[in-house]
Amino acid sequence: MDEVKDVILEYVIEEYGGEDNDITYETPLISGGLVDSFSMVSLKRFLEIKYKISIPDEDASPEAFDSVNKIADLVRQYTS
Amino acid sequence: MSYSEHARGVYQQQLNDILEAGLFKQERFIHSPQAADIDVEFPSGAEIKKVINICANNYLGLSSHPEVIKAAHEGLDKRGYGMSSVRFICGTQDIHRELEKVVTDFLGTEDTILFPSCMDANAGVFEAILTKDDIMISDRLVHASIVDGMRLCSAEHDTYKHGDMDHLEKKLQQFQDKRLRVIINDGVYSMDGDTAKLDEIVRLAETYDALVFVDESHASGFIGKTGRGTHEKCGVIGKLDIITTTFGKALGGASGGCVSGRREIVEMCRQRARPYLFSNAIAPVIISGVLKAFEILKRNTELRDKLEENARYWRKGLTEAGFILKKGETPIVPVMLFNAKLAQDFSRDLYGEGVYAIGFFFPVVAKGQARIRTQLSASHEKHHLDKALEAFIKIGKKYQILSKTEEEIVTKYGL
Numbered sequence: 409m410d411e412v413k414d415v416i417l418e419y420v421i422e423e424y425g426g427e428d429n430d431i432t433y434e435t436p437l438i439s440g441g442l443v444d445s446f447s448m449v450s451l452k453r454f455l456e457i458k459y460k461i462s463i464p465d466e467d468a469s470p471e472a473f474d475s476v477n478k479i480a481d482l483v484r485q486y487t488s
Numbered sequence: 489m490s491y492s493e494h495a496r497g498v499y500q501q502q503l504n505d506i507l508e509a510g511l512f513k514q515e516r517f518i519h520s521p522q523a524a525d526i527d528v529e530f531p532s533g534a535e536i537k538k539v540i541n542i543c544a545n546n547y548l549g550l551s552s553h554p555e556v557i558k559a560a561h562e563g564l565d566k567r568g569y570g571m572s573s574v575r576f577i578c579g580t581q582d583i584h585r586e587l588e589k590v591v592t593d594f595l596g597t598e599d600t601i602l603f604p605s606c607m608d609a610n611a612g613v614f615e616a617i618l619t620k621d622d623i624m625i626s627d628r629l630v631h632a633s634i635v636d637g638m639r640l641c642s643a644e645h646d647t648y649k650h651g652d653m654d655h656l657e658k659k660l661q662q663f664q665d666k667r668l669r670v671i672i673n674d675g676v677y678s679m680d681g682d683t684a685k686l687d688e689i690v691r692l693a694e695t696y697d698a699l700v701f702v703d704e705s706h707a708s709g710f711i712g713k714t715g716r717g718t719h720e721k722c723g724v725i726g727k728l729d730i731i732t733t734t735f736g737k738a739l740g741g742a743s744g745g746c747v748s749g750r751r752e753i754v755e756m757c758r759q760r761a762r763p764y765l766f767s768n769a770i771a772p773v774i775i776s777g778v779l780k781a782f783e784i785l786k787r788n789t790e791l792r793d794k795l796e797e798n799a800r801y802w803r804k805g806l807t808e809a810g811f812i813l814k815k816g817e818t819p820i821v822p823v824m825l826f827n828a829k830l831a832q833d834f835s836r837d838l839y840g841e842g843v844y845a846i847g848f849f850f851p852v853v854a855k856g857q858a859r860i861r862t863q864l865s866a867s868h869e870k871h872h873l874d875k876a877l878e879a880f881i882k883i884g885k886k887y888q889i890l891s892k893t894e895e896e897i898v899t900k901y902g903l
Contacts, residue, residue: 441851444628446638446645450662 412459412487413480419454420476423447433476445470455479461486510828511851516844522551522741524867528844539844540872542862544741547710547819548781548791549867551741555784556777560742563776571769575602576758579769587775590782591748595708595716595733596725599754602775604767606705606734606745607633612761613701613732613747614641618670623663625656626672627684631703634672643670650677653688660696669698670730675718676706679853679861681820683711686722699729705745706820709738710792715785729753735774740781744770791866795819798864798873805877810891811884819864822848823880824857826894827901831858834883841879856903 413433421431424443437443443451452468455461463486472482506512516530526541550556563583573579584602591600603609610633614624622643626634629650638645646663648656656671663669671693673684684702693700704717712720717733719725730753735744747757757764784791799819806813806823814822825831831847838845838860849858862876884890889897 441855444647446626446635447628447647449644449646450659453662 412483413476415458416455416479416483417476419451423451431476433480435476436474437476438470438474443473448473451479455483459483459487510832522546524549524865524869524872526844530839537839537842539839539842540868540876542843542845542864542868542872542876544863544865545706545737546741546865546867547738547795547863548785549865550738550781550784550791553781553784556740556780559780560773560777564773567772567776569773570771573769574765574767575769576765581769581772581775583772583775583779584769587779587782588746590779591733591746594782594785595704595731595748596719597728597731597748598751600746600748601754601757601761601764602770603745603747603761603764604770605736605743606703606732607636608763608767609732609745609747609761610634610637610703611640612637612763613730613757614638614643614670615762616757616760617730617753618643618668620644621667622670623666623668624670624672625659625663625698627651627674627677629677629679630672630674631678631705634674634703638672651682651685653685653692656689657692657696660692660698664696669696670701671698672701673703674706675702675704676711676818676820678706678820679822679848680814681816681818681822682814683707683718683721683816683818686718686724686728690722690724690727700727701730701732702728704731704733705737706818708733709781709785710795711818714789715792735778735781739785740774740777742774742777744774744778795864795866798866798868801870802862802864802873802877805873806880809877809881809884811880811889812894812897814859821862821864822859823862824859824894825889825901826856826858826898826903828858830887830889830897830901831860834860834887837883837886838879841882843876843879845876856898 425431438445452463456463473479516528518526518528519536520527522544524541525538527536528539529536567581567583571579588600588602614637618641620642624638624643624645626647627650628647646659648659660669671689676683689700707717709715711718719728730749732747747754803821812824825834828849831849835845835847845860845862848861
């Protein structure tokens with residue numbers, strides 16, 4: 409699943425990374441103030457289209473989207 | 489249930505946490521009307537000190553303008569103190585509708601509806617006009633009141649990078665399947681003092697069939713050649729679909745706000761916006777003052793011209809002294825210090841020198857972007873600015889930050 413993590417990391421860096429942001433798999437995205445909870449919408453959309461899955465709104469919590477690793481775990485639940 | 493020791497302890501702990509995080513806000517008591525020179529008691533119980541105010545939203549100096557005060561007195565005498573009603577029961581006077589027409593004419597829109605504040609306008613407008621089939625795409629630095637309004641709305645929301653038109657375009661393409669798309673921006677961003685690229689935003693909105701929303705609270709009355717706002721500056725008067733603005737800043741400084749824009753959207757707010765439906769009509773005394781503020785603005789551009797000149801003079805002085813400023817052309821001039829403690833210490837020392845300006849730091853601005861936000865006013869005279877500049881330079885020298893780069897300041901003080 410490392411490929412999934414890399415795809416997500418690349419997307420997150422492209423969307424939210426700035427010159428000074430050194431985003432890793434573990435960087436707290438929402439609780440760290442890097443990603444606002446509104447922006448989860450496009451991230452969720454991206455994942456659903458990319459992996460042909462449907463993530464129910466109740467599972468798309470700020471906690472579940474708080475790091476690349478956690479997002480990859482979530483994707484894994486729906487692709488396995 | 490009684491207010492138990494347990495409940496008291498819960499709140500005391502939260503307040504202690506705020507205090508320890510350095511985020512506890514203390515109010516300063518002003519013993520005079522709002523103006524360039526004010527009498528301040530700080531901290532509570534301290535001797536009253538006369539200081540130059542360089543952090544008010546009193547952009548045009550109308551907060552204590554004699555004509556506005558006189559008009560407010562007359563409004564009080566002729567229309568009474570309060571309405572004791574929401575607008576749609578028995579709270580609408582002739583002057584409420586008169587002000588709505590004046591605002592519509594001033595902003596170049598189709599209609600206007602008044603709200604108790606712009607916070608209420610922003611909190612109510614999205615829920616009133618959008619459904620879950622729609623998408624709100626907001627700039628990442630929009631004001632907190634807009635964020636709250638979007639939270640209250642069932643429409644989906646997404647954001648675009650601050651001022652990044654390519655990113656906005658990508659988002660608009662992504663959400664073409666939605667019933668309605670709304671691009672949401674501030675006209676002037678209050679923390680950085682930069683302006684939205686409304687001409688480009690309108691062009692994208694036309695290409696991708698989107699509505700444009702702009703909060704003009706830090707623009708109405710002074711941005712643009714005749715002070716109409718950011719849409720005048722960008723040449724798109726008549727092309728914005730929803731404008732919200734406040735009467736609590738340049739337009740008299742008391743309170744009140746509005747949604748101005750397309751006729752049907754304004755009518756939807758009148759039927760459905762909860763802060764409009766469930767709170768009192770704006771007091772007649774305030775309506776009368778705001779009407780006078782607009783009358784003064786329409787006479788000539790003297791006040792906004794003086795404000796523009798003051799902002800230019802102030803920026804030039806600080807830049808020549810070696811401070812790092814956020815680039816911009818508005819009367820919001822952020823002096824960058826980067827470190828939160830330095831910003832707090834700097835503000836405290838300025839107060840010691842008789843200059844009142846506040847430090848802003850995370851979470852109000854991004855981490856490592858602490859600053860003193862200065863705001864100019866048409867009520868400032870050259871001697872105010874010269875004295876304030878002298879104080880800034882003195883404190884700047886004390887902390888050895890003049891003519892230093894961001895890296896040098898960050899190396900010395902940390903982020």
